[in-house]
Amino acid sequence: MLAVFSGEVVEVPAELVAAGSRTPSPKTRASELVSRFLGSSEPAVSIQLADLGHLAYSHTNQALLRPRSFAAKDEIFCLFEGVLDNLGRLSQQYGLSKGTNEVVLVIEAYKTLRDRAPYPASFMLSQLTGSYAFVLFDKSTNSLLVASDPEGKVPLFWGITADGCVAFSDDIDMLKGSCGKSLAPFPQGCFYSNALGGLKCYENPKNKVTAVPANEEEICGATFKLEIGTLTHNKEYYMILRSDSAEYCIMETFKILFLRWKALQSSLRCIRRRCSCGGGSMQNSVHGGVS
Structure with missing residues (x-):
């Protein structure tokens, strides 16, 4: 290649x-x-x-x-x-x-x-x-x-x-x-x-x-x-986890789930902002019609 x-x-x-x-x-x-x-x-x-x-x-x-x-x-x-x-x-x-x-x-x-x-x-x-x-x-x-x-x-x-x-x-x-x-x-x-x-x-x-x-x-x-x-304590622990496939798998799965949870939170915040903007526009239209 x-x-x-x-x-x-x-x-x-x-x-x-x-x-x-x-x-x-x-x-x-x-x-x-x-x-x-x-x-x-x-x-x-x-x-x-x-x-x-x-x-x-x-x-x-x-x-x-x-x-x-x-x-x-x-x-x-x-x-x-x-x-x-x-x-x-x-x-x-x-x-x-x-x-x-x-x-x-x-x-x-x-x-x-x-x-x-x-x-x-x-x-x-x-x-x-x-x-x-x-x-x-x-x-x-x-x-x-x-x-x-x-x-x-x-x-x-x-x-x-x-x-x-x-x-x-x-x-x-x-x-x-x-x-x-x-x-x-x-x-x-x-x-x-x-x-x-x-x-x-x-x-x-x-x-x-x-x-x-x-x-x-x-x-x-x-x-x-x-x-x-010199390896840090956390690094040594991480290397131990790599040799223990079950625990390492759990740790990595948790990290991936955490990333997806963060993405979901971000999406929900965007939806709320859009709903708030839409609600404000509707109220302005109603007030404009009454006057």
């Missing part, structure tokens, strides 16, 4: 720029990268996001346990690779049908947290269990969310093209030809969000993710490492 975004969407990571500067190497423009991907991955699906970016994927050379999928809904586009072990339980929590696949679930989970409560992306990502990597773009807000599972079971790389676009792909050789040394593995257990301050670890978002220069002979120019900090 391939996702390319312009500087309007993604702030170019300084670490990748520095990696390319240390060892200059040939690069190509983003348009050439997309053309090369489509030419080598036929048949392929390609989606142009105006001047903001480009998404493409193909089932060619797809690993059996890492299927690729794509979905779009309400101006939210998502490329997903891998499988979720808890897909059934999460589908039930979010009120989705049994036939829902991983990419649709990610879109619906993102929408729920975006629309109904100010919960961070790390909350949604902490619910996912399995082998996965995905790229989600919300065109309505120009928001980008990219994530990899905690163990990095699905390879994902990112780099910078010659014209300053940021590209994501599961194929390192594809990116190498267009990004040169401005290339790095996307760190496992992390997410990138242009709306939430860039690259973070979703298991412990307060810990900083830093870039380490790679050796000259390596394909990538840098790797990203998580600075290990």
Whole structure:
């Protein structure tokens, strides 16, 4: 899969720029990268996001346990690779049908947290269990969310093209030809969000993710490492809950119900306001007729 975004969407990571500067190497423009991907991955699906970016994927050379999928809904586009072990339980929590696949679930989970409560992306990502990597773009807000599972079971790389676009792909050789040394593995257990301050670890978002220069002979120019900090008491408790599926399921179900309750409250307030405005207009009409 391939996702390319312009500087309007993604702030170019300084670490990748520095990696390319240390060892200059040939690069190509983003348009050439997309053309090369489509030419080598036929048949392929390609989606142009105006001047903001480009998404493409193909089932060619797809690993059996890492299927690729794509979905779009309400101006939210998502490329997903891998499988979720808890897909059934999460589908039930979010009120989705049994036939829902991983990419649709990610879109619906993102929408729920975006629309109904100010919960961070790390909350949604902490619910996912399995082998996965995905790229989600919300065109309505120009928001980008990219994530990899905690163990990095699905390879994902990112780099910078010659014209300053940021590209994501599961194929390192594809990116190498267009990004040169401005290339790095996307760190496992992390997410990138242009709306939430860039690259973070979703298991412990307060810990900083830093870039380490790679050796000259390596394909990538840098790797990203998580600075290990001290876990808080709440974090330790949360990790215990993850190992106890029954209690964790109850906790997550309660959170989803709470979000729905908040949405219902908001809807009721809107209805009351409309009724109040309608009542006031009716009274004014009656008084006007009497006089």
